[in-house]
Amino acid sequence: MSHRKLRMGMVGGGQGAFIGGVHRIAANLDGQIELVCGAFSSDPQRSKDSGRELYLPENRCYGSFQEMITKEKELPEGERMDFVSIVTPNVMHFEPAMLALENGFPVIIDKPLAFTFEQAKQLRDKVNETKLPLAVTYTYTGYPMVKQAMSMVKNGQIGKVHKIMVEYPQGWLTTKVEDTEQKQAAWRADPARAGISNCFGDIGTHAVNMVEYVTGLKVTEVLSEIRATVQGRTLDDDANVLLHFENGANGVLSASQVANGDENDLKFRVYGDKGGLEWSQKDLNTLIVKDHGNPDRIFRTGGDRGGYLSEEAMLHIRTPSGHPEGYLEAFANIYRNFAHALRGHLFGETVNPKLDYPGVEEGVIGMAMIEAVVESTKNGNVWTKVDL
Known part of the structure; x- marks a missing residue:
């Protein structure tokens, strides 16, 4: 069967x-x-x-x-x-x-x-x-070096996390393209189809999901300023958010669709008391590992790098080192892991928990974050609890 x-x-x-x-x-x-x-x-x-x-x-x-x-x-x-x-x-x-x-x-x-x-x-x-089983395609957690970062934080290799910075700049809505035949812009700019937020709902939630996944920490409250930069636009196209995490760590999130000339440059930096990690989608096969007073180390994706990469990273690598892996492979990792869980559900096959995927809880957190960020701005940029 x-x-x-x-x-x-x-x-x-x-x-x-x-x-x-x-x-x-x-x-x-x-x-x-x-x-x-x-x-x-x-x-x-x-x-x-x-x-x-x-x-x-x-x-x-x-x-x-x-x-x-x-x-x-x-x-x-x-x-x-x-x-x-x-x-x-x-x-x-x-x-x-x-x-x-x-x-x-x-x-x-x-x-x-x-x-x-x-x-x-x-x-x-x-x-x-x-x-x-229900999966939500927060795609970017499917990258091997994001898995590597997650496993290093989980294993205590950077110590207690105290500072988190994440950004997701795009420039595609710098002008009012929703008034043209641009289908993707038209529905995102429409509250009746997109909901209460455009920029934060569309890409800010990716940024939150990324740092919660990497650090294993939940955001407890936010202080935000989201706004429509382009005149005549109803929903936000720019978001700046301060974050508090459950362990007391502070965070900063910047998401923008009016960062003229930027593409999809999702990037995070996570700092602990023993070291730091930096990753950018522009160089997605590289993870920079930092430690104050020591040279930076560069970790690279590759099917032959099992000597120093974690099992979580190795399970999601598809190519030999030096061969680029990208967005489609990360997306496919989400589908493959969901299929793995589905076989467990349908046929009773053994499920490997390291073949993980974003589920309904991550989906609920994304929606709770949208609510909190919109509310924080509406109430005059005040700290607002993330209510799950």
Whole structure:
């Protein structure tokens, strides 16, 4: 029974979409998963046309996610999808995720988990009730050198963490591109589709997830200033946030979509009383290890570096040293690890906890952070508790 590919159904990601194609590549990279059906658009005809372009059978290209989940459940166990991948704008995350869980289908979902914090909590309750696997694609924790950093902090190699700095600058919204045909900008700038935050909700949550993952520490309160820099824009395109962590550490988070000329330069620096770590997506195969009074050490990704890299890092490396690994491989690590957990759930196979992935709890934290950051700004830039 377990010696087969896992069957995936997709919601969203049809013609003209960006992230759906990335999800399909990531799901396909390890040969563990096959796309068997989809409801690729809220427009039934576009959904069916998109499925045809992906060479799916006519009867597995559905006009809506409701139809997909209902019809797939009616299929024999050996034929129906095993899980649902949701790659829609934020406003369309909750309904298909909840319906899938209610019908016994595990879920992998693009971040953020839901449109509102209340919806996120409902999904957490449903996951706790059903015990079904749910993953949120906070992609960047899938990088090998991020795994290395996490394992070094966990093993006490930099001592007690006391300072955390994380930034995520982009420049793509420096002008009001949402008024053009730019589909990605249009929905992100629209509160009816994006929610209460654009910049922090879209990339600030990635930054929080990154440092919470690396340090193992939760943010307890925030003091924020988020704002729309570009005139006439409704939602924030820039975010500056002070962070307090549960162990007493201080943090600074900067996220911006108006950092003119920057791409996706996610970067963190974590400082402890025995040393520090620095990583940047611009040089994602390098981790800089620091210690006051000593030369910096450079740790590098590579399948032949098991002499000094942690098991967590080695489990997520795909290439020999000197060969670049990137975003698609990190994304694929999330899918592979979710597939690993799914095989444990479906077939009782042994699950390796080091093949980890962001789950419903990380999704809830992301939504709680959005709420706290928006509230802090609204109340005059005051310290605001992160309520989970």
